[in-house]
Amino acid sequence: xxxxxxxxxxxxxxxxxxxxxxxxxxxxxxxxxxxxxxxxxxxxxxxxxxxxxxxxxxxxxxxxxxxxxxxxxxxxxxxxxxxxxxxxxxxxxxxxxxxxxxxxxxxxxxxxxxxxxxxxxxxxxxxxxxxxxxxxxxxxxxxxxxxxxxxxxxxxxxxxxxxxxxxxxxxxxxxxxxxxxxxxxxxxxxxxxxxxxxxxxxxxxxxxxxxxxxxxxxxxxxxxxxxxxxxxxxxxxxxxxxxxxxxxxxxxxxxxxxxxxxxxxxxxxxxxxxxxxxxxxxxxxxxxxxxxxxxxxxxxxxxxxxxxxxxxxxxxxxxxxxxxxxxxxxxxxxxxxxxxxxxxxxxxxxxxxxxxxxxxxxxxxxxxxxxxxxxxxxxxxxxxxxxxxxxxxxxxxxxxxxxxxxxxxxxxxxxxx
Amino acid sequence: xxxxxxxxxxxxxxxxxxxxxxxxxxxxxxxxxxxxxxxxxxxxxxxxxxxxxxxxxxxxxxxxxxxxxxxxxxxxxxxxxxxxxxxxxxxxxxxxxxxxxxxxxxxxxxxxxxxxxxxxxxxxxxxxxxxxxxxxxxxxxxxxxxxxxxxxxxxxxxxxxxxxxxxxxxxxxxxxxxxxxxxxxxxxxxxxxxxxxxxxxxxxxxxxxxxxxxxxxxxxxxxxxxxxxxxxxxxxxxxxxxxxxxxxxxxxxxxxxxxxxxxxxxxxxxxxxxxxxxxxxxxxxxxxxxxxxxxxxxxxxxxxxxxxxxxxxxxxxxxxxxxxxxxxxxxxxxxxxxxxxxxxxxxxxxxxxxxxxxxxxx
Numbered sequence: 197x198x199x200x201x202x203x204x205x206x207x208x209x210x211x212x213x214x215x216x217x218x219x220x221x222x223x224x225x226x227x228x229x230x231x232x233x234x235x236x237x238x239x240x241x242x243x244x245x246x247x248x249x250x251x252x253x254x255x256x257x258x259x260x261x262x263x264x265x266x267x268x269x270x271x272x273x274x275x276x277x278x279x280x281x282x283x284x285x286x287x288x289x290x291x292x293x294x295x296x297x298x299x300x301x302x303x304x305x306x307x308x309x310x311x312x313x314x315x316x317x318x319x320x321x322x323x324x325x326x327x328x329x330x331x332x333x334x335x336x337x338x339x340x341x342x343x344x345x346x347x348x349x350x351x352x353x354x355x356x357x358x359x360x361x362x363x364x365x366x367x368x369x370x371x372x373x374x375x376x377x378x379x380x381x382x383x384x385x386x387x388x389x390x391x392x393x394x395x396x397x398x399x400x401x402x403x404x405x406x407x408x409x410x411x412x413x414x415x416x417x418x419x420x421x422x423x424x425x426x427x428x429x430x431x432x433x434x435x436x437x438x439x440x441x442x443x444x445x446x447x448x449x450x451x452x453x454x455x456x457x458x459x460x461x462x463x464x465x466x467x468x469x470x471x472x473x474x475x476x477x478x479x480x481x482x483x484x485x486x487x488x489x490x491x492x493x494x495x496x497x498x499x500x501x502x503x504x505x506x507x508x509x510x511x512x513x514x515x516x517x518x519x520x521x522x523x524x525x526x527x528x529x530x531x532x533x534x535x536x537x538x539x540x541x542x543x544x545x546x547x548x549x550x551x552x553x554x555x556x557x558x559x560x561x562x563x564x565x566x567x568x569x570x571x572x573x574x575x576x577x578x579x580x581x582x583x584x585x586x587x588x589x590x591x592x593x594x595x596x597x598x599x600x601x602x603x604x605x606x607x608x609x610x611x612x613x
Numbered sequence: 614x615x616x617x618x619x620x621x622x623x624x625x626x627x628x629x630x631x632x633x634x635x636x637x638x639x640x641x642x643x644x645x646x647x648x649x650x651x652x653x654x655x656x657x658x659x660x661x662x663x664x665x666x667x668x669x670x671x672x673x674x675x676x677x678x679x680x681x682x683x684x685x686x687x688x689x690x691x692x693x694x695x696x697x698x699x700x701x702x703x704x705x706x707x708x709x710x711x712x713x714x715x716x717x718x719x720x721x722x723x724x725x726x727x728x729x730x731x732x733x734x735x736x737x738x739x740x741x742x743x744x745x746x747x748x749x750x751x752x753x754x755x756x757x758x759x760x761x762x763x764x765x766x767x768x769x770x771x772x773x774x775x776x777x778x779x780x781x782x783x784x785x786x787x788x789x790x791x792x793x794x795x796x797x798x799x800x801x802x803x804x805x806x807x808x809x810x811x812x813x814x815x816x817x818x819x820x821x822x823x824x825x826x827x828x829x830x831x832x833x834x835x836x837x838x839x840x841x842x843x844x845x846x847x848x849x850x851x852x853x854x855x856x857x858x859x860x861x862x863x864x865x866x867x868x869x870x871x872x873x874x875x876x877x878x879x880x881x882x883x884x885x886x887x888x889x890x891x892x893x894x895x896x897x898x899x900x901x902x903x904x905x906x907x908x909x910x911x912x913x914x915x916x917x918x919x920x921x922x923x924x925x926x927x928x929x930x931x932x933x934x935x936x937x938x939x940x941x942x943x944x945x946x947x948x949x950x951x952x953x954x955x956x957x958x959x960x961x962x963x964x965x966x967x968x969x970x971x972x973x974x975x
Contacts, residue, residue, distance in 0.1 A: 507701065507703065510703050512668075512670055512690070512697075512699070512703065513697065513704075513705070514716070515669075515690040515691045516668055516669075516690050517717035517764065517765075518691050518694070518717045518720045518721055518768065519717075520691055520720075521691070523691075528705055532706065
């Protein structure tokens, strides 16, 4: 054969490749137009918000934009001793502008996040500022409150000079950057997020495990029963799936509360004394019970779809070749269900790690998860940048788990149906 | 060593799945050691159920199965030591060929060296040496089939069951696998119980064939006897091609009987199941036993009209309207003497009364 690959021409003399592209262009365009609405939808509702979240979580331009002159003047201040007069002067004019625009409250809130005590001295400064004379602002500001003469407060202002910050992420894992610029743990009595992260992982792990242990036999039964029974069983599995999440959670509240159905039954059969009813709700137990029940179908369905494809003759072959029923199950059947187990566990774990409504309703103080904390900052403290940061950390965690999972099991081995 | 004629014994075995219908009725069957026996029958005739009972996946509703004189109804499948080749091979898809073959040896805790030797031997027996590390999915249908056979034999079972093992293969491969399985059986002398619904498969491979219908063994005999001397009209119909005449016995004797056909003519036949005058009967005649324009002396001679001629190369199939049967088939060897076979011609057809078997009415 010659080294030059000869170009194949169509009967019209056009190169075959060109002709093929031309012929397929219309189909490609059609296919693209068909998916275009969904693509647009995804960009608007998914990719854009995530990008926005990322920006919000690291964006610290609010303070930067409120004190532009101050930060400019601070550029050649080494931060060791009190800043020079020009910094005070710049701060005076920046703050004056904010007072006139009536947005100084935001600055107070932001600076107070950085160091406690800013709110009161800024208010005092605002009152005294009206009588300030021109020139020598350093003396005048320092005279308002003794904290203005403390270099720590000026350093706190300087720390907010950057446009972007990782402070929210550090806060998410109970760490912060101290006055010396070192990243340290917050005092133990004020750590809350680490506990929540660990608890979220723990709950997700055990819910996944419980779901697996319960779903495996059910799925096996579903896959092996004759059609007329398996359909009925399938409806039993799917019925909760079709019921509203809130209804299901609410019914667990009815069942699990101290004067609830389950406790009444325990008392009735004499398992517990009437005055010693166990608390099964507003703690981790409630979260476990309700989440396991709610997430169970997500484990059953992938397992079922995989088991359905395993020929019963394989187990028979295992037995006829001399394997005990257990050996036949463990060496033949179980390995073949691993794709289903993988899919089910990944699905349940990822759903569980970001679960919100159920722990919020039945979790109480010891049963809430990281997503509840995120919601708390979204709705109550309105610290959206912190909520965004934690949301992104959660997302990163899920992606990390997905990655580890892919390394261990291989994503190609997953079978959802 | 004398052969054990009752190596496997079905003793009055009944089987019902729903308590209403018996799928196996009063089965009595002895299988000799080293024999290749085929259970042949249409689907739903109970043959696979028998195999499953022998393997231990179904329990007899009544009766007992003996393996080497030991009752086995209460022995679970994995302790029976019976090898089995399944319909769709049932190779373990997540194991290599080697692991598939090693499975029955590993569960028997055989040392690694012996496993290697036995697997090698089994693979060379089915000419698949060098395929140890392939996955079943990478093998062709015929190769998977051979792995399945090797796996069923690798642990030296006393009996090997095969449940329509060639059903999924194409025709040519099926034929070559038939010979291969037959040769393996001959070389290692294992007892084989083979289930199929393909009569040609049964005829080529077996020492004996048990024809199943309606939960019962209709006939148990060697392939040639089964074909030449069917004992009832089901077997005659099921095995090979068959021309039939319905009628009534008029002149009965032990050697011969006269049968009056529905159109009024009379033929001579060999009485098999008929016992006396007046019995209704179906007379069965193999197509190749009827000759045209023959010079041999035969005791049945009739004229028929050619309705259809189909050319088959080495022979020609001729459909005749003969004695009221419009589906009478003749196989005429392709020779120059038979050139006057033309559509619409009248033709002389003759056969010996010995070959016309008067069986039970359909």
